[in-house]
Amino acid sequence: MRTVVIATNNAHKADEIASALAVEGWEFATLAQAGLASDPEEDAGTFEGNARIKAQAAWEAARAAGMRCAVLADDSGLEVDALGGEPGVYSARYAGPEADDAANNAKLLAALEAVPDAERTARFACTLVMLDEEGAETVARGTVEGRIGREPRGAEGFGYDPLFRPDAFADGRTLAEVPQAEKAAVSHRGNALRALGEALGL
Secondary structure (H helix, E strand, C coil), rough: EEEEEEECCCHHHHHHHHHHHCCCEEEEECCCCCCCCCCCCCCCCHHHHHHHHHHHHHHHHHHHHHCCEEEEEEEEEEEEHHCCEEEHHHHHCCCCCCCCHHHHHHHHHHHCCCCCCHEEEEEEEEEEEEEECCEEEEEEEEEEEEECCEEEEEEEECCCCEEEEECCCCCCCCCCCCHHHHHHCCCHCCCCCCHHHHHHHH
16 A cells, blocks of 8 residues: 655645545545644745645655655645736735635635626646655646636635636536536646646556
């Protein structure tokens, strides 16, 4: 059995990754489940840079604990065209360092209040960095294009999911209005995980 530590304690994100990257013989664990503590400063200016910081810190924490495992980290966020690509790498703390999803969504809606529907284009982007048991790195990226709605809808997702309407959904549903499997089929993280699987030859 191969253990892959996901460099997060976000249960929603961990479930999404484990569901999308279901490889026979692999078991996934969050940092907490693996008994590891890792919380590096994410001060890179790109998703890839932040994912690499998290992956390296978690890999080193595992080695210090005597664990032999692979580590998978991601950094992702929302890029809104009308806002010049914001919130970008600041997506999780858009409304402040202690902000929750509701506060971030409220700030985004306020920033886009005067923007016409046709100009509310956006994308979710995700970059994954995986370090294998020897520390060798594999990088993969995925995106999903869509638009920002005018009110939150749905309770299945997290983050900006209740506001994001993927172009792939012709009926205008948000990512928070679909089951996990349907979300993974079109999501940025799902696309990045599929790209990672191809890069690893899975």
